[in-house]
Amino acid sequence: MVLILDITTTIAMLFIVTAGLMMIFGIMKIVNFAHGALLTMGGYAAFVVTQLGWSPWLAWPLALATGMIVGAIIEYLIVRPLYKRPLDAILATWGLGIVIGQLIILAFGRDVKFADVPLTGTWSLGGTDYSAYRLLLIPLALGLCALLTALLNGTRFGVKTRAVIMNEELASGLGIHAGRIRFITFSLGAGLGTLAGALISPLSSIDPGMGITWLVSAFMLVMVSGHSMPSLIATCAVFGACQVIVSTYASPVLGGLTIAVLAALTLRIRPKGFAHD
């Protein structure tokens, strides 16, 4: 039972952490190396909320809002001229990640910070007491996945986004404002990144490097899953389950490598990964 809960909560955490990157890298095809720094920002949003003495639940909307605003600024100033130069965008976002990290150090210092946790204690499930906060992440991940799928597949905005990504000139010819679509998608992706940072902060340390540890796994997962949210959650499910099983039955040191190794193997055998088109 514990193993099943470990696997499901790990999947939920992986999905939450990668959803923002999916918007930017999976859908917009911008290799966003600043994703780690965005996660870190979310952790610090939780810290700021604690410092202000607000309810820890407010960390979530604050993180989302901060991320969207910062994302909008980044898109406008840095990423916009680079859509046609993806290699330069890699360097730009990588540098941006370093800059954001250093700004955080300047503002908050190098040391580990602590934020209040919105939900503590355990829930009893199938005879085992399990961390309530981890369990909470499961419905959150499912809800997030449903919302984003609905947004991308069920709304006008989603159709336009896909049109712009598939063929920007044709989309513009049909009267779609490509620049605005990219602007909104990027901001949303950045907002989801910082939201994820706030969501994982009760289980991780809040320090200037907190997001970096997730970066490689997140990229691997998005690369394998292509560009739809359901395939991302499927990838997270398969790889997350493997990671927990390897960590439990072999060793956590090997478990840390699982996602990277599996992703490399999958892409070698099936370059499209989990995408089915």
Added chain:
Amino acid sequence: MKSTYPLIRIAVLAATALVATQGHAAEPIKIGVAVGLSGANSVVAPAVVQSSELAVEQINAAGGILGRPVQLEIVDDASGAIGAQKAFDTLVLEKKVNAIIAMESSAARNAALPVISRGRVPYIYTSFYEGRSCNKWMYVNGWVPEQQVAPVVDYFSQKLGAKNYFLVGSDYAFGRGMLKFTKAYIEQHGGKVIGEEYLPMDGSDWTAVISKIRSTQPDALISATAGGAPNVSLAKQLKAAALTLPYGNLAIDEGTGKTMGDVATGMYMSASYLTSIDTPENKKFLSDLGQKFAGNLSTPNELSEPQYEAFFLYKAAVEKANSIDSAAVVEALNDVSIVGPRGVVQMNASRHTPLAMRLGQIQSDGSIRILETQEGVSPGIQCPNLK
């Protein structure tokens, strides 16, 4: 009041003249301090510098060493090997110091030792470390694993009746080294290690490890992770999982325990120095520091306090040798002892010192309650090849 001014002026002039003439006769003894003013150690460096300044001020106020004043030379070692090499070159070759007293990282110490050997300068290393670093010119007054592990395991097995232990660490030299020693110590004393798990150094997801702890149901948990992020994420995830077994943390210091707040409540730690040590020496040390640095005092800690003591050990050694000759001082350093804030310190155990070790438990307000003090815990034989 105005009329007393000329008098004061004369007195000051006379004093200056006196100091000036004495200055000719008594050339200062130069003591070098290499410390990580920049880099990873920059968090603790200010406290180390304050300790050094306080020690030198007190020694000079009491007449110096052999009638000569002490002069402090502080240089930055950038917390690493390359910086340490430069720093020690500066101290030994350029400033020509008589001794070096330094709290540094292990990498910095290892890089500095060849410079020490070449320059033949007595060197007191004041940081706790993983042990077994030996050099003819070096003495150590911080703890080694032999001293830190024993109080935790002894308390768990004797007071809490723990038999089955689970060990958790980060996968690097300190983590593996500490836990290897811990395991051996537990098994020597009749306990059993029923689980030993490591996570990569930058790992922060302890899910599988925590489930294993839960399923094996040990009596106690002991961890040696890298400082900072892994240590904090482990504590948070243990708390989220509501695991309440006795937990000894070999990688936590007083300051971190304080900032962690309720995440660390109930955690056990062992240290040779804690600010809550209730002795006249420690109280005087704390109040002297408070007076000298009033507004910008950096809280003293396990790394800055041994730095303070080392100056008095050096003074005692020079006075015993009645000379600042390096070879004579190094010989005398083995024999002299002082009573400092941590208690008696004498570096006579193959260049290391037996220490009074404290077992502390972190309270909900972040303070550390000392549960037990083990006097004279031996560092074992660290340097069998040195006299």
